[in-house]
Amino acid sequence: MALSSDIIATYRGPGKVIARLRAVGEREDRALVFVMAAAFVMFIAQWPGLSRAAHLAGTSMLEPMGKSFVITVFALPLALYFVGFVSHWIARLFGGQGTSYGSRLALFWAFLAMSPLLLLYGLVAGFVGPGTQAELVKLLCWLVFLWFWLAGLRTVHKKRAP
Numbered sequence: 001m002a003l004s005s006d007i008i009a010t011y012r013g014p015g016k017v018i019a020r021l022r023a024v025g026e027r028e029d030r031a032l033v034f035v036m037a038a039a040f041v042m043f044i045a046q047w048p049g050l051s052r053a054a055h056l057a058g059t060s061m062l063e064p065m066g067k068s069f070v071i072t073v074f075a076l077p078l079a080l081y082f083v084g085f086v087s088h089w090i091a092r093l094f095g096g097q098g099t100s101y102g103s104r105l106a107l108f109w110a111f112l113a114m115s116p117l118l119l120l121y122g123l124v125a126g127f128v129g130p131g132t133q134a135e136l137v138k139l140l141c142w143l144v145f146l147w148f149w150l151a152g153l154r155t156v157h158k159k160r161a162p
Contacts, residue, residue, distance in 0.1 A: 003037075010113040011144075014151035017113075018106055022156055026101045031108050035077045038112035043072040045118040048126020080107060087153060096157030106152025113148050117141045 010017045024030070046068050054061035084104035088096075091103060121137045128134060 007113045007116065010109070010148060014110070014113070014148045015155040018109060018152040018155045021105060021109060022102055026099065028101065031101065031105050032077075034105075034108040034112045035080055036073070038108065038115050039073050039076050041112075041115040042076070042118050043069055045115075045122030046072070048122050052126050052129060080111065083107060091153055091157045096153075098153075098157035102156030103153060106156050107149055110145050110148035110152055114141055114145045117144055 006017050006021070021030075047065070050061045050064050050068060054064065081104065084107045085100060087107060088098070088100040088103035091098060117137070118141060121134065121141055124134050124137045
């Protein structure tokens with residue numbers, strides 16, 4: 001399936017999409033592409049807010065954009081790899097049967113699948129500015145991310161039949 005079709009399907013059934021992605025086999029290159037694509041979309045989603053802040057302050061947005069790029073595109077994927085490993089260990093403590101790759105795949109896919117909401121948040125932050133609307137969209141982003149991630153973890157760590 002196309003990436004965009006899988007993202008749309010995740011909003012209907014995140015566990016099914018993760019199971020399908022997992023059935024392809026353990027491909028770390030695919031997981032890396034997912035996390036890097038999600039990080040890049042998150043970087044793009046920050047542009048309207050950075051532009052608004054720079055305009056209101058009367059400064060250039062090049063420095064904040066550079067900092068955002070380094071943090072989002074380089075540091076965030078590394079941090080997510082660590083979170084993926086930790087989530088695997090926690091799942092194993094609770095009897096999970098999945099692999100470390102499955103835990104990372106669930107995390108990275110959840111991040112990528114909620115990227116349309118990140119773009120919405122960026123637009124709200126840029127055009128409406130800080131306030132209740134931006135906070136509600138941010139909350140929606142977090143809730144959808146957690147839903148996708150936990151459903152993915154449950155799918156990759158469920159006990160297999162003997």
